[in-house]
Amino acid sequence: MTAHDPAPARRRLGVGALIVLILAAAAVTVGIGVVRSLAAPVALVTPVVTPTAVTDDVGDDAVYVHVHGAVVTPGLYRLDAGARVVDAVAAAGGFSSAADPAGVNLARAVTDGEQLFVPEPGQEPPPDAAGGGGAGVTAPDRVVDLNTADAAALDTLPRVGPALAERIIAWRTENGRFTSVDDLLAVSGIGEKMLEALRDRVRV
Numbered sequence: 001m002t003a004h005d006p007a008p009a010r011r012r013l014g015v016g017a018l019i020v021l022i023l024a025a026a027a028v029t030v031g032i033g034v035v036r037s038l039a040a041p042v043a044l045v046t047p048v049v050t051p052t053a054v055t056d057d058v059g060d061d062a063v064y065v066h067v068h069g070a071v072v073t074p075g076l077y078r079l080d081a082g083a084r085v086v087d088a089v090a091a092a093g094g095f096s097s098a099a100d101p102a103g104v105n106l107a108r109a110v111t112d113g114e115q116l117f118v119p120e121p122g123q124e125p126p127p128d129a130a131g132g133g134g135a136g137v138t139a140p141d142r143v144v145d146l147n148t149a150d151a152a153a154l155d156t157l158p159r160v161g162p163a164l165a166e167r168i169i170a171w172r173t174e175n176g177r178f179t180s181v182d183d184l185l186a187v188s189g190i191g192e193k194m195l196e197a198l199r200d201r202v203r204v
Helices: 007-038 085-091 162-173 180-186 192-201
Strands: 063-071 077-079 114-118
Touching: 063 085, 077 085, 085 114, 085 180, 180 192
Parallel strands: 063 114
Antiparallel strands: 063 077
16 A cells, blocks of 8 residues: 655645735735824815804904805804904805905904905995994995094005004094095005095095
8 A cells, every 4th residue: 555645735735824824914914004094194174264263262352243245154253352354254164166355355354243245256245234333334335434434444445454544543633633535645655546546435
């Protein structure tokens, strides 16, 4: 009787063990890849406008602003006193894809009770889009009284920013009431061309 040769059996065992090792190594590699993908940081999209606090973190002298028009989430927002239009727009989720960002002055300070309208390109504000919180605060197309308007109201005028609004108020404080719209020429930064642009938008 011929003795059985164990070599083929050992070869089969060796090949089987090698296959098991290869499969085990592949499983480990796949597992490491899955773990790494789960641990990888998720890229965050930073909004163009970052909102300020509009919840319980605002101070006792907070202001309420109604933001509507071309923003992501129109509504009534509670902001810190001294907040600006950029903060109100941010609180409303930022501009919508249809907004005309040039249609609002982001640097202007907001006032309590203001209704802030963000237009679409070529869109005119509704008749009731008026501000609040002080004499002379008006909608963009309404006339501003030079003798009663605060800085926020003056800031709604074309080409008048916060610095020029403060100079107008400073002139009024030092010289008394404006007696004529032409008195604006005495304010540093206002020339003939700008006066003509403002003439139909202001009164005394």
